[in-house]
Amino acid sequence: MAFKTQKTFYITTAIPYVNAEPHLGFGLELVQADVVARHRRLIGDDVRFVTGTDENALKNFLAARERGMEPMDLIERNAAAFRELREVLDLSWDDFIRTTEPRHIRGAKKFWQACDPGDIYKRSYRGIYCPGCEEFKTEKDLADGCCPEHPHTKLEAVEEENYFFRLSKYQDAIEDLIASGRLEIIPETRRHEILSFVRQGLQDFSISRSSARSHGFGIPVPGDSSQVQYVWFDALTNYINALGYADDAEPFRRYWRDGDMVLHVIGKGIARFHAVHWPAMLLSAGLPLPKKIFVHGYITVEGQKISKTLGNIIVPKEIAGEYGTDALRYYLLREIPAFEDGDFSEQKLVERYNGDLANGLGNLVARVATLGERVSPIPLVEVSLREDIRAATRETREAVRSATDSFRFNEALADIWRLIGVADRFVNETKPWAIEDEAELRVVLANACAVVVAVADLIEPYLPGTTGRIRAQISLKDGEVIVKRGEGLFPRRA
Numbered sequence: 001m002a003f004k005t006q007k008t009f010y011i012t013t014a015i016p017y018v019n020a021e022p023h024l025g026f027g028l029e030l031v032q033a034d035v036v037a038r039h040r041r042l043i044g045d046d047v048r049f050v051t052g053t054d055e056n057a058l059k060n061f062l063a064a065r066e067r068g069m070e071p072m073d074l075i076e077r078n079a080a081a082f083r084e085l086r087e088v089l090d091l092s093w094d095d096f097i098r099t100t101e102p103r104h105i106r107g108a109k110k111f112w113q114a115c116d117p118g119d120i121y122k123r124s125y126r127g128i129y130c131p132g133c134e135e136f137k138t139e140k141d142l143a144d145g146c147c148p149e150h151p152h153t154k155l156e157a158v159e160e161e162n163y164f165f166r167l168s169k170y171q172d173a174i175e176d177l178i179a180s181g182r183l184e185i186i187p188e189t190r191r192h193e194i195l196s197f198v199r200q201g202l203q204d205f206s207i208s209r210s211s212a213r214s215h216g217f218g219i220p221v222p223g224d225s226s227q228v229q230y231v232w233f234d235a236l237t238n239y240i241n242a243l244g245y246a247d248d249a250e251p252f253r254r255y256w257r258d259g260d261m262v263l264h265v266i267g268k269g270i271a272r273f274h275a276v277h278w279p280a281m282l283l284s285a286g287l288p289l290p291k292k293i294f295v296h297g298y299i300t301v302e303g304q305k306i307s308k309t310l311g312n313i314i315v316p317k318e319i320a321g322e323y324g325t326d327a328l329r330y331y332l333l334r335e336i337p338a339f340e341d342g343d344f345s346e347q348k349l350v351e352r353y354n355g356d357l358a359n360g361l362g363n364l365v366a367r368v369a370t371l372g373e374r375v376s377p378i379p380l381v382e383v384s385l386r387e388d389i390r391a392a393t394r395e396t397r398e399a400v401r402s403a404t405d406s407f408r409f410n411e412a413l414a415d416i417w418r419l420i421g422v423a424d425r426f427v428n429e430t431k432p433w434a435i436e437d438e439a440e441l442r443v444v445l446a447n448a449c450a451v452v453v454a455v456a457d458l459i460e461p462y463l464p465g466t467t468g469r470i471r472a473q474i475s476l477k478d479g480e481v482i483v484k485r486g487e488g489l490f491p492r493r494a
């Protein structure tokens with residue numbers, strides 16, 4: 001075996017249904033995961049970042065029928081819109097899995113068969129079913145008799161023969177896993193919610209549906225053609241199928257079986273599936289468990305929940321087209337608190353854009369580039385930097401590293417913008433435009449450039465495109481800063 005020098009870091013997002021085009025909420029999740037993936041790559045980890053689409057859901061079929069479309073046509077169209085987010089949001093995923101791909105279907109079948117046979121049993125089930133969630137609900141899940149996720153969807157009373165998974169058997173194991181922190185759930189509030197849910201007692205859950213009621217959608221249950229796998233059973237296995245679980249492929253062994261870190265990034269609505277069902281399923285199949293689950297909140301638009309009914313769906317492509325990819329990334333990461341719900345409004349986006357990007361970062365880079373070009377290249381010797389500048393830069397690096405490691409993206413950006421403020425004040429105080437002595441000017445600009453170079457490094461996981469554009473104007477090479485003034489980074493918006 002070769003000596004392993006790099007730690008592996010496997011990071012996934014949820015795989016959304018493709019019954020509609022991607023909205024801003026999933027854009028948030030992708031951008032957050034992308035920051036973590038880029039951050040870990042810069043640290044030197046062997047990163048694998050995977051996203052994808054859940055295409056076996058009955059919901060997709062129902063959405064197509066509503067539009068008078070062939071299901072696969074709708075799925076192809078929307079799956080393409082999801083893949084397009086890679087360019088729209090400048091994402092760095094390594095792989096994109098669709099659950100209609102053979103690698104997923106074979107993996108989902110293999111996983112079913114790998115589960116302890118005593119854990120899967122058939123019984124008649126009668127329950128309240130939310131077609132929106134494709135999930136049976138218990139009374140305590142409901143709010144005013146409705147699904148909290150789908151208050152406008154009519155709930156159905158359903159009775160059918162299904163396979164069940166013996167989740168109750170894993171009560172102690174799951175409780176211990178979460179309580180001990182071996183499965184870390186972030187933030188703490190979500191960990192508490194999950195733990196108290198587990199402590200109420202875990203109940204076996206249905207993991208199949210009748211093939212007839214699924215309109216042929218879904219992955220067949222091995223050995224029983226009358227049943228297809230419940231979409232949430234097969235969908236979770238995408239995380240290992242993307243790595244080649246079906247064939248015990250090298251990426252599966254490297255990132256999952258023998259991996260150092262497995263992190264799932266998800267929204268709060270599906271935390272139970274990931275923190276309770278999935279670990280129990282993996283235990284049953286004798287496979288290693290994920291180590292961390294990061295749960296983000298939801299985005300409201302102008303204070304209201306995003307919904308088709310309200311017609312307030314924000315399409316990431318339109319916002320990015322209007323304001324730029326990094327302006328949208330910045331808003332999502334800075335304005336939406338990573339652990340809670342946050343709000344999107346175009347007015348706030350314009351305020352953030354003008355205040356932080358145009359007047360803040362953009363203005364600093366333009367000033368330093370204009371002044372610096374006259375005396376470029378500027379030797380950058382650490383000892384010639386002012387102590388307060390050095391200290392502020394060093395402290396910001398540490399704070400940003402720690403905030404990013406713990407998913408406090410908004411705090412990391414606030415820290416970086418404080419450093420931008422330090423540089424602004426430094427330029428205002430030292431007034432380089434009034435300095436006539438060239439040697440003195442070089443020292444002052446070395447300080448200003450050092451901060452800009454540090455800022456470009458620090459924002460790289462967050463605003464990768466902007467980092468590239470700053471480095472095209474101000475960059476450090478062989479101990480010298482090369483300055484070449486370019487176009488403004490963020491032209492002011494009216």
Ligand SMILES: [Zn+2]
Nearest residue numbers: 130133147150
């Ligand atoms: Zn629902």
